Amino acid sequence: xxxxxxxxxxxxxxxxxxxxxxxxxxxxxxxxxxxxxxxxxxxxxxxxxxxxxxxxxxxxxxxxxxxxxxxxxxxxxxxxxxxxxxxxxxxxxxxxxxxxxxxxxxxxxxxxxxxxxxxxxxxxxxxxxxxxxxxxxxxxxxxxxxxxxxxxxxxxxxxxxxxxxxxxxxxxxxxxxxxxxxxxxxxxxxxxxxxxxxxxxxxxxxxxxxxxxxxxxxxxxxxxxxxxxxxxxxxxxxxxxxxxxxxxxxxxxxxxxxxxxxxxxxxxxxx
Ligand code: GLN
Numbered sequence: 001x002x003x004x005x006x007x008x009x010x011x012x013x014x015x016x017x018x019x020x021x022x023x024x025x026x027x028x029x030x031x032x033x034x035x036x037x038x039x040x041x042x043x044x045x046x047x048x049x050x051x052x053x054x055x056x057x058x059x060x061x062x063x064x065x066x067x068x069x070x071x072x073x074x075x076x077x078x079x080x081x082x083x084x085x086x087x088x089x090x091x092x093x094x095x096x097x098x099x100x101x102x103x104x105x106x107x108x109x110x111x112x113x114x115x116x117x118x119x120x121x122x123x124x125x126x127x128x129x130x131x132x133x134x135x136x137x138x139x140x141x142x143x144x145x146x147x148x149x150x151x152x153x154x155x156x157x158x159x160x161x162x163x164x165x166x167x168x169x170x171x172x173x174x175x176x177x178x179x180x181x182x183x184x185x186x187x188x189x190x191x192x193x194x195x196x197x198x199x200x201x202x203x204x205x206x207x208x209x210x211x212x213x214x215x216x217x218x219x220x221x222x223x224x225x226x227x228x229x230x231x232x233x234x235x236x237x238x239x240x241x242x243x244x245x246x247x248x249x250x251x252x253x254x255x256x257x258x259x260x261x262x263x264x265x266x267x268x269x270x271x
Pocket of ligand 1: 084085109111113179201
């Protein structure tokens with residue numbers, strides 16, 4: 001079998017088949033094109049068919065490869081972490097806009113660390129803290145920080161309890177992509193979500209409980225004028241703004257994602 005044969009007969013979408021072929025052969029994208037008529041060594045062909053079978057069984061490509069790109073950088077992912085989504089890049093863009101020079105930012109529920117590591121890479125002057133309740137997720141985040149030489153303070157724990165009280169002050173930014181899917185949302189039973197850690201996806205409640213925890217707790221941990229930024233579901237913008245207002249945050253606004261859905265709500269601590 002050649003790569004050309006494989007790509008012609010596979011039941012997978014071609015972009016997915018190419019990614020799996022790259023993993024099985026160790027080829028770059030360019031080599032994949034130039035070597036597509038050479039017969040594959042039998043063990044490489046067998047490895048490729050095994051990867052294909054995992055994908056046909058529903059396993060996400062990101063978990064099969066152990067990697068997903070975010071904001072132009074490769075990130076290690078494992079079934080202990082959510083798979084990075086392009087929507088989260090809007091949260092990162094907003095954070096980069098509002099992080100002052102030498103600013104302090106706290107990424108709560110960092111998962112694979114995509115937000116914290118990207119901020120640290122884009123802004124080496126910043127002081128970044130990243131926390132998560134899951135030690136397994138935190139290990140992946142630490143691996144990503146090391147791979148990208150990002151200087152980050154990590155700690156394990158639930159929401160604001162992850163840091164000792166004396167470190168919980170004067171943040172210019174608190175950012176989070178919390179679990180925001182409602183417990184009975186049928187999407188949890190579909191596609192990649194079936195394989196992702198449930199605790200990273202849903203609050204097992206109305207989808208807003210983590211956003212409430214973040215909004216209620218943020219003002220005490222923010223510097224004057226500091227901002228809370230939270231990613232949420234496409235239909236949670238109005239509810240998020242209400243929760244932020246009830247927590248006395250000011251200048252509340254919601255940013256859309258590329259599909260035009262309300263995706264990131266932010267609010268500022270009164271000066
Ligand atoms: N912060 C990580 C991400 O954006 C993890 C978020 C989560 O697990 N809910 O992918």
